[in-house]
Amino acid sequence: MPMDAAGRAACLSQFFLSSWRCYPKLTLTRYALCSKSKAYGENLSTRIDSILDSWLQVAVKPGIEELTLFLYEDEEYIFPISLLSLGVRSSIRSLELRSCVFRPTPELGPLRGLTRLALRDVRITGLKLECLLFNSLALELLDLIHCHRIIFLKIPSVLLQLSCVKVRGCSYLRAVENKAPNLSSFTLYGQVSKLSLGATLPMMKVFVMRCDKVIRYARANLPPIMPNLKTLELGSTFEVNTPMLPSKFLNLKHLIIQVNGETLSPSYDYFSLISFLDASPSLETWWLDVRHFFEGSSHLRQLPECHHDRLKSFEVIGFSSAKGLVELTCCIVKRGNNSDCQDAMCRAIRTAELEEASRAVVAIRRYIEDKVPSTAKLTLVEPCPCRRCRSTHMDDE
Template sequence: MFCLTFVHITEEELGCFFSSTTSLEKLEVSQCDDIICLKITSHLQKLSILRVSLCRRLQMIEINAPKVSTFRRPPIKMSISNSSQLRSMAMNGQCYSGMFQYALTKLQSIASNHQTLTLLSSGEAFNFPVSPVKFLHLRNLKIHCCVMENFDFFSLVSFLKACPALESFFLPAGPHLDVRRDSIIHEYFGADLSHTRRVAEGHQDNLKRLIELTCQILESSSSLQCLVLDTTSGYDNSGICEYMERKAVMEALRGVEAIKKYIKGEVPSRVNLEVLEPCGRCHIPNLHKPGR
């Protein structure tokens, strides 16, 4: 893998480098602010993974390498000569707004055959299209909502309508969603699921919509095979847990109870439900540490 980070290099200089190599398989370009148009030439016959991020002056990406199958990028103009090869895409909208809307209206024209899509958004206008374009081949979808305290979770149903072949859906419900400031609990545990649709708008609204969204996923995604609900502050495949304060741990445990009470029984036998809970080794001990 070749990684360029904080490098003062122009697209012409980068093009000269590309012309001198044929074996490059992975390329990462990050925070290289002198690049305006990034051209990935057809000379890079073996390039399969391309990651581009935080290049402030970058306006255009052109991909002519024939085997790029995994691509991580910001929401800027781009062209792909062989978009049918692209199978996996990740789009980070932390420094932009409207990433979900962009995906539902523009992404299909760029990559029609992708099977895995990861989206991160830090702000949405909530005017999602009523009839979004279809992602007919999409199997795996991950959605991250970053610092969106008033986000309308139920608007994500638009993605369910757009992905008829969806098999795996991952929606982290960590503290960046402002979920744990609302208790799951008091208004939900005394009622059946239908009652959650009549709970008054207010502090419980985000959580109510999150539960409703989960049930809508189960009702609408006939191809769904796996559903992951993360109640922690962040899931890490490395096995190292992120720190959680005592209050966050308590709310996460209540969240697990709510999932068992209102969601688990609605999960069809064909769907593998995975609930990511606070770690008994890293998080649970915080319950015995007052003031944290």
């Protein structure tokens, strides 16, 4: 090579080296990879996958601690298991994949240092995931989002360090079986026919679940297997009345319940939620979201007094004039130390919502206000008087 050509090549190499250091993101577009004549006649995804494989082989080396691969609308790309060589498996701490195919095998070997595994829109079966989990003994966090190939999620007992599991939007998931003994936080968005979190979870502190009839399910099934549960968050679109049961949440301090009132049966009795108060002698805060609209309250039932001295805050979002909700609030404010009943904050609302909010204020004034003892504080957020809410509310269709 002539001397001047060699000099130019050396300068160019240094320039590219500097560019890679300053611009670590790789953008592969049809314009960059294909000429106009071939742009629509060539398999672009095959070319991109080939380039991506080559780039990953260069980038993923022993000693790497964090690997995050986000693809968009490309669930056909097969993540190369060969990347997880012995040196990589020994060093990697966090693995996060999005929109690809992931097929770990028993021959993969242990990922001794992996503490965080996050998969989103990843095509992986329950068996393949179980295989990976058995090889990840240091795992602390498992986060699965929209992994639709998983039907049965099995979490093995060898995961002694696993403390947090999040499963959201896995639409074909039907069963969850956990045997990890130290799980302390579990989140499930979806409907499953079988949920087994272990005979006893002494460390469980946070449980979040959203699906139909989850409120009744939680009251009936969780106290025996979660004796040390501290925070419980439930969300339901279809619900049935909660029964009074002898089992207790002895250590529950924070309760969050969200109900989609628009899908509830008109016969649903909000007062049945008193079962949670009866079962939770240590409860300090209760946040209740019941954004629904009813006709005005009728005569209230004569209810037994509810003894609960530790409750410091009871907050209702979307308070309405529903009889059961008024009765529930009356029962709580008589004994609570600090109760907050709040309506929705400033926003554009429909005429029907505005009318119901006004009825809710009347119900509070008539049935609740005079029952608040001197040791409790009632905060009522009335319908917003601002011009934006009053003038821009939407008429019902």
